[in-house]
Amino acid sequence: MSDTVRVRHDLAGHRFEADIDGHCAYLAYMDLGKQTLDIYRTFVPDALRGRGIAAVLAQHALDYAEREGYQVIPSCSYVERYIERNRLKPEDTCSKA
Numbered sequence: 001m002s003d004t005v006r007v008r009h010d011l012a013g014h015r016f017e018a019d020i021d022g023h024c025a026y027l028a029y030m031d032l033g034k035q036t037l038d039i040y041r042t043f044v045p046d047a048l049r050g051r052g053i054a055a056v057l058a059q060h061a062l063d064y065a066e067r068e069g070y071q072v073i074p075s076c077s078y079v080e081r082y083i084e085r086n087r088l089k090p091e092d093t094c095s096k097a
Contacts, residue, residue, distance in 0.1 A: 005020065014028060014029050020048055025044040027039060027042045027057040027058060027079070028042075028043075036072075037065050039073070039075060040075040044057075
């Protein structure tokens, strides 16, 4: 699925978005300053669920955080589980609030 999902980073709106089949899936975050992002929501419309879109959004957000030197607080339970499932090291990408 990741090859077909085009993700756009709305830097001003603090969101990663994917528009698919007339629906918008997104991951929202807050920039807390001091190189820390709080990823607090992932939303995928019912019509798009089960296609791996949330995982693509999470990976884009985590890649952005790593590239820009941010630590991540995964307030969103989906992103927290995504990090755990993919065995990402907490010291590399996230801290628990």
